[in-house]
Amino acid sequence: MRIAILGGTRFIGRAVVERLVAEGHELLVVHRGEHEPEGLPPTAHAHVDRHDGPSLAAAVKPFDPEALVDVSGMNAAAADAALGAVGAEVKLVAISSGDVYRAYDGLHFDWTSDGLPLFEDSPLRERRFVDGRQYENLEMEERCLPRGATVLRLGAVYGEHDYQRRFEFVLRRVRAGRRRIPIGSGQFLFSRVYVGDVAGAVSLALAGDHRGEAFNVVEPVTAPYRLFAEQILAAAEAVDVELVRVRDDLLPADLALTGAIDQHLLMDSWKARTVLGWAPVDPAESLRRSVRWHLENPPADASDDFAADDAVLG
Numbered sequence: 001m002r003i004a005i006l007g008g009t010r011f012i013g014r015a016v017v018e019r020l021v022a023e024g025h026e027l028l029v030v031h032r033g034e035h036e037p038e039g040l041p042p043t044a045h046a047h048v049d050r051h052d053g054p055s056l057a058a059a060v061k062p063f064d065p066e067a068l069v070d071v072s073g074m075n076a077a078a079a080d081a082a083l084g085a086v087g088a089e090v091k092l093v094a095i096s097s098g099d100v101y102r103a104y105d106g107l108h109f110d111w112t113s114d115g116l117p118l119f120e121d122s123p124l125r126e127r128r129f130v131d132g133r134q135y136e137n138l139e140m141e142e143r144c145l146p147r148g149a150t151v152l153r154l155g156a157v158y159g160e161h162d163y164q165r166r167f168e169f170v171l172r173r174v175r176a177g178r179r180r181i182p183i184g185s186g187q188f189l190f191s192r193v194y195v196g197d198v199a200g201a202v203s204l205a206l207a208g209d210h211r212g213e214a215f216n217v218v219e220p221v222t223a224p225y226r227l228f229a230e231q232i233l234a235a236a237e238a239v240d241v242e243l244v245r246v247r248d249d250l251l252p253a254d255l256a257l258t259g260a261i262d263q264h265l266l267m268d269s270w271k272a273r274t275v276l277g278w279a280p281v282d283p284a285e286s287l288r289r290s291v292r293w294h295l296e297n298p299p300a301d302a303s304d305d306f307a308a309d310d311a312v313l314g
Helices: 011-022 053-063 076-084 102-108 137-147 168-175 195-207 225-235 253-258 270-276 283-296 307-313
Strands: 002-006 026-031 044-047 067-070 091-097 150-154 156-158 180-183 192-194 214-217 242-245
Touching: 002 011, 002 053, 011 026, 011 195, 026 053, 044 053, 053 076, 067 076, 067 195, 076 137, 091 137, 091 195, 137 150, 150 195, 156 195, 156 283, 168 225, 168 253, 168 283, 180 225, 180 253, 180 307, 192 195, 192 283, 195 214, 195 270, 214 270, 225 242, 225 253, 225 283
Parallel strands: 002 026, 002 067, 026 044, 067 091, 091 150, 150 214, 156 192, 180 242
Antiparallel strands: none
16 A cells, blocks of 8 residues: 655654555655654655645655555644645544543643543543644544544553653663652553554554544553553662652652642543454563663653752652
């Protein structure tokens, strides 16, 4: 299949490209050219601003794609440009996230909004992001679902090349040789999914016919945040590190999610598992592999300031 990928060089996009190339598809990776990572499988590239509709169409139409996977269509302008670049017959897969649910609003504005788990028909946010962010997945979904796109709503994505560094709240302390880490009540439930398993969901969405449907793509079992921290420590083989329970209001800023949270983000992936036929390959091994990668590739701007830890630990 000829597939155009919008945003295929960083974290999720990179995994999708690797998966689809391995399956034998012919790809055109469309991106601005700001990231040309080593190790990406050889495939055609087009350097263009995906928000520039005419330029995007000029880059994509000669390729004559049978499908388009939009990894970076995170607002109305991006979605409109993508939809204008292909005909109605082109199969569409769009990456979204659980931030479209009303529960995400509850999390960020400290109110308990919804029961759990969150299904695809759970209430969506009414409040829109108006604080200068460049993304609003609700806008993207409103454009893409009526056009027949298959929308994949992801939880917290982890894995190799994760620029959000979701393990860093533990690993920066491990790398620094810290033996005691303050932690809060640790009960927050935040659904997660490995980046390689996201690529698997994209592959299944391309192979099937699920036009105009949304799917939650998350692991079926979610560890509360304290257990999550313990799992990261175990994967890092940091057996001599102790998690020390402290008052939630005294937690260092980067450990806030280990404290009390008013609204959990626990998503249900039953539909993806039964309709798409998707399942995570091996979450335990994915976690171990991801932790190893992050230990071997620390962020250049990792902080070595642990004054807040020392203050609360006494």
